[in-house]
Amino acid sequence: MVKTGAEHVASVNDGRSVYLDGKVVGDVSAHPAFRNAVASAGMLYDFQAAPENLEAMTFELSPGRRVNRAWQLPESYEDLVVRRKALVAQAELTGGFLGRSPDHVASSICGQYMGFEVFERHDAKRAAAFRDWFEDVRRRDVFLTYVINNVQGDRSKAFGSQQEGAEDMVARIVDEDAGGITIRGAKLFATSSIMANEIYVSSGQPLMPGEEHLAFSCALPMNAPGLKLLSRKSFEAHAVSEFDNPLSARYDENDALVFFDDVKVPWERVFTYRDTDMCRAQFHDTPGHVYQNYQAQIRLSVKLRFLVGLARALTDIIGTSNFPQVRDTLGKLAAQAAMIEGLVYGMEAAGYRRGPYYLPDRHLLYTAQVFSQELYPQVIGTIRELAGGALLMLPSSVEDFSNDELARIIRLTQISPAVSGEDRVKLLKLTWDAVGSEFASRHQQYEMFYAGAQYVTRGHSFRTYDWAGAAKAVDVIASRYGLG
Numbered sequence: 001m002v003k004t005g006a007e008h009v010a011s012v013n014d015g016r017s018v019y020l021d022g023k024v025v026g027d028v029s030a031h032p033a034f035r036n037a038v039a040s041a042g043m044l045y046d047f048q049a050a051p052e053n054l055e056a057m058t059f060e061l062s063p064g065r066r067v068n069r070a071w072q073l074p075e076s077y078e079d080l081v082v083r084r085k086a087l088v089a090q091a092e093l094t095g096g097f098l099g100r101s102p103d104h105v106a107s108s109i110c111g112q113y114m115g116f117e118v119f120e121r122h123d124a125k126r127a128a129a130f131r132d133w134f135e136d137v138r139r140r141d142v143f144l145t146y147v148i149n150n151v152q153g154d155r156s157k158a159f160g161s162q163q164e165g166a167e168d169m170v171a172r173i174v175d176e177d178a179g180g181i182t183i184r185g186a187k188l189f190a191t192s193s194i195m196a197n198e199i200y201v202s203s204g205q206p207l208m209p210g211e212e213h214l215a216f217s218c219a220l221p222m223n224a225p226g227l228k229l230l231s232r233k234s235f236e237a238h239a240v241s242e243f244d245n246p247l248s249a250r251y252d253e254n255d256a257l258v259f260f261d262d263v264k265v266p267w268e269r270v271f272t273y274r275d276t277d278m279c280r281a282q283f284h285d286t287p288g289h290v291y292q293n294y295q296a297q298i299r300l301s302v303k304l305r306f307l308v309g310l311a312r313a314l315t316d317i318i319g320t321s322n323f324p325q326v327r328d329t330l331g332k333l334a335a336q337a338a339m340i341e342g343l344v345y346g347m348e349a350a351g352y353r354r355g356p357y358y359l360p361d362r363h364l365l366y367t368a369q370v371f372s373q374e375l376y377p378q379v380i381g382t383i384r385e386l387a388g389g390a391l392l393m394l395p396s397s398v399e400d401f402s403n404d405e406l407a408r409i410i411r412l413t414q415i416s417p418a419v420s421g422e423d424r425v426k427l428l429k430l431t432w433d434a435v436g437s438e439f440a441s442r443h444q445q446y447e448m449f450y451a452g453a454q455y456v457t458r459g460h461s462f463r464t465y466d467w468a469g470a471a472k473a474v475d476v477i478a479s480r481y482g483l484g
Helices: 005-011 035-049 077-092 102-114 116-122 124-139 159-163 276-284 288-318 324-349 362-392 398-402 404-413 421-435 438-449 454-464 467-478
Strands: 017-020 058-062 065-068 144-147 172-177 180-188 198-201 216-221 227-231 256-266 270-273 352-354 357-359
Touching (some): 035 077, 058 124, 065 102, 065 124, 077 324, 102 276, 102 288, 124 270, 198 256, 276 288, 288 324, 288 421, 324 362, 398 404, 421 438
Parallel strands (some): 017 227
Antiparallel strands (some): 058 065, 227 256
């Protein structure tokens, strides 16, 4: 038994409160702003459930129950590689454009579970709650999202100080009783929340003493009473057609602000309670942060391969692939994409054990993040340069082809040495949606900042580098000589 796409699509019609353009949406699986993205999430589950993919994409958790390999807890290098191959196959279905596919938060939660002793040191009851919840969502192969960022507000102030004059801005504990805690306020960024089943709520940003009311971790179903999702503009809703907007029409995973309007969380769903350091420790003292970003680099390697393939197809159809300067540029793009893929392989090969589990190397992971934040906008800019004016002279929409006279003109003017005029337009429309559309701009911003600003990822690199080993290398040489 394995989760299917039909099961997932049906599960999101649960009465959740999603707001778009001033109105409550209703069934997100049927709404024109979200239905294709929900269907794309369903496609991922159908892919894993296909008999020919079952072994590669899932593992047997218990007799008769198989779940996605994202939930697998690798105990060896070989386990890690098998798991990675499943994540790659899943990302290839969307070109890597679903940044918060089901394997992302599942990876983070698995990593946290691998450091379960950290939770036990914090609070045995909260640790037991986390363990029970983890086992439940894992068994059900739940599509999880998370919100671990506070509303920015005035960045010159601490999060706790933002409350002055805006008491409900940052999500906080406002009440508690024998049944659980009550949360009020907002959290960012609930990417994929509209097509997920449950949401994990925490703080991935540092909290200070005195901000204990902000220091909690919990999980809720997306239809929890009082939980409101304020969607950003839907690119899917504004897609003219799949031909004109092939990526945004299908893979707009959406981002949303979550407002907790006095949401009651039962104690069995509360995992960290009024402990500012534990909010940090659950990600960084466990492998949680490593595993969630390892997944992100796997997905990004697939996305970069897609973009490099798009660049080559682009130069082929406009007839520039054999220009020496174009081949030089394509060679650089290929090397950039291969560098991230190689770092993924490297972090696996240089991995280490933590108890029974096998983890990817932390520093090579953060190295990949540092490079990829700079690399992604460079790749997008390079593809735009390769395209030149070709992206500016496209038909207004697929409807132009339904007019015989316009279709004749298009075929006369969209000349390509490699494909028909129609296929040229199709490829250029795909390119624009990947590098120039509003959807593409959102993806560039996402890839630059989903892991934090550059100083954050560089800080992770600084903290995890083998400085002692580097110092020793200097000492080996310096110790061989002196004044004499």
